[in-house]
Amino acid sequence: MFDGLKDKLSSFREDVEASTDADEASESEDADEESASGSAAGTAEPADADSPVDAASPDEETDGSADPSTFQRAKAFATGRIIIEEEDLEEPLWDLEMALLESDVEMSVAEQILETVRETMLGESRKQVETTGELVERALHDALLDVIAVGQFDFEERIAEAEKPLTIVFTGVNGVGKTTTIAKLSEWLADRGYSSVLANGDTYRAGANEQIAEHADRLDRDLISHDQGGDPAAVIYDGVEYAAANDVDVVLGDTAGRLHTSDDLMAQLEKIDRVVDPDMTLFVDEAVAGQDAVNRAKEFNEAAEIDGAVLTKADADSSGGAAISVAYVTGKPILFLGTGQGYDDLARFDPEALVDSLLGEE
Numbered sequence: 001m002f003d004g005l006k007d008k009l010s011s012f013r014e015d016v017e018a019s020t021d022a023d024e025a026s027e028s029e030d031a032d033e034e035s036a037s038g039s040a041a042g043t044a045e046p047a048d049a050d051s052p053v054d055a056a057s058p059d060e061e062t063d064g065s066a067d068p069s070t071f072q073r074a075k076a077f078a079t080g081r082i083i084i085e086e087e088d089l090e091e092p093l094w095d096l097e098m099a100l101l102e103s104d105v106e107m108s109v110a111e112q113i114l115e116t117v118r119e120t121m122l123g124e125s126r127k128q129v130e131t132t133g134e135l136v137e138r139a140l141h142d143a144l145l146d147v148i149a150v151g152q153f154d155f156e157e158r159i160a161e162a163e164k165p166l167t168i169v170f171t172g173v174n175g176v177g178k179t180t181t182i183a184k185l186s187e188w189l190a191d192r193g194y195s196s197v198l199a200n201g202d203t204y205r206a207g208a209n210e211q212i213a214e215h216a217d218r219l220d221r222d223l224i225s226h227d228q229g230g231d232p233a234a235v236i237y238d239g240v241e242y243a244a245a246n247d248v249d250v251v252l253g254d255t256a257g258r259l260h261t262s263d264d265l266m267a268q269l270e271k272i273d274r275v276v277d278p279d280m281t282l283f284v285d286e287a288v289a290g291q292d293a294v295n296r297a298k299e300f301n302e303a304a305e306i307d308g309a310v311l312t313k314a315d316a317d318s319s320g321g322a323a324i325s326v327a328y329v330t331g332k333p334i335l336f337l338g339t340g341q342g343y344d345d346l347a348r349f350d351p352e353a354l355v356d357s358l359l360g361e362e
C-alpha cells in the first residue's frame with residue numbers, strides 16, 4: 001500500500017543527507033582554517049556536545065572577522081552540532097514537491113507539507129548523535145501527520161454515544177465501492193455488537209436494488225428498497241422508521257452515484273440531507289483515483305456536508321495522494337480504508353500508523 005510514495009519520501013531523506021554531508025565536509029575544513037588563523041572560530045567555547053547551541057548573539061556575530069553565518073556554523077561545528085541551511089534544503093525540497101505532486105498529493109497539501117518540513121529543519125542544529133536522516137524523518141513525520149490527521153475523531157465512540165437508530169448516508173460516484181463499503185461497515189458494526197439495516201437510496205441505476213440485495217442476503221441483513229425511479233429520501237426515511245420500530249441500531253443508506261446531470265445529483269443529496277437529516281454523511285471514493293477523488297470529495301462536501309471519508313481500494317494504490325490530501329482539503333477526516341474485496345477488508349484509518357508506514361518505521 002502506498003509504496004510509490006514511500007520510495008519517494010525515502011529519496012528525500014537521502015537527498016538531504018547527501019547535501020548536508022557535503023556541507024559537513026567543507027565545514028570541517030573551514031573550521032580548521034579559521035581556528036588556525038585565530039579568527040571567529042577561535043573565540044568559540046571549547047567543544048561540549050551537551051551544551052545547547054544558541055544562534056550567535058548580535059555581538060558575537062559582529063565581533064569576528066568571519067561573516068555571521070560562518071561564525072554560527074563554525075560554533076555549531078565546534079560544539080559538535082550541525083546547522084541545516086536553506087541552501088541544503090533547496091534542491092531536496094524541490095524534488096520532494098515534485099514527488100508529492102507526482103503522487104497525486106493536492107497542491108495546497110504539498111505546499112503545507114513543504115512549509116512544515118522547511119520550518120522544522122531550517123536553522124535547526126542537531127547533535128552529532130541525531131543524524132540528518134533522523135532530523136529529516138522527524139520533520140517529515142510532523143509535516144505528514146499535520147495534514148493527514150485533520151479532523152480525526154473517535155468513530156466508535158460516536159456510534160456508541162449516539163441516540164439510536166443512528167443514520168449514516170453514503171455519498172460518492174458510481175463504481176468506487178460504495179455499496180461494498182456499506183456491506184463492510186455493516187459487518188464492522190456487527191463485530192462490535194450493533195445491528196444495522198441497509199436502505200437503498202440509489203433508485204436511479206438499474207440493477208442497484210439487486211446489487212445491494214445480494215450483500216444483504218449474504219450478510220443476513222434487512223434491506224429497505226423502493227422501485228427504480230422512486231424518491232431516495234423516502235427510502236432512507238423508511239429505513240429510519242423501520243429501524244426505530246425494530247430496535248435496529250444503525251441505518252446505512254446508499255445513494256445514487258450518477259444522475260442525468262451532476263447538478264441533479266447534488267440537488268438529490270441536498271434533499272436527502274434535508275428530509276432525513278442523517279447523523280453522519282460519509283463520502284466514499286477510491287484511493288486509486290488520486291486527484292479526482294480529492295476534487296470529488298470537495299464537491300460532495302459542498303453539496304451535502306460530509307462528516308468523514310472512506311477510501312476504498314487502498315490495497316491497490318501506490319501513490320497515496322488521496323489518503324494524504326482528502327482530510328486537509330475537506331477539513332473532514334478519512335475514517336476507514338478499504339483494503340480488499342472481502343467484508344472484513346475495512347480498516348480504521350490510523351494517521352500515525354500510516355505516517356509510520358510511509359516513513360518505513362514499521
Ligand SMILES: Nc1nc2c(ncn2[C@@H]2O[C@H](COP(=O)(O)OP(=O)(O)OP(=O)(O)O)[C@@H](O)[C@H]2O)c(=O)[nH]1
Nearest residue numbers: 174175176177178179180257312313338339340341
Ligand atoms: N481491491 C478492492 N476492491 C474493492 C474495494 N472496495 C470495493 N471493491 C470492488 O470495487 C467494485 C465496485 O464496488 P461497488 O460496491 O459495486 O461500487 P459502488 O460504488 O457501489 O458502485 P455502484 O454500485 O455502481 O454505485 C467491486 O468489484 C468491489 O468488490 C477495496 O477496498 N479493495
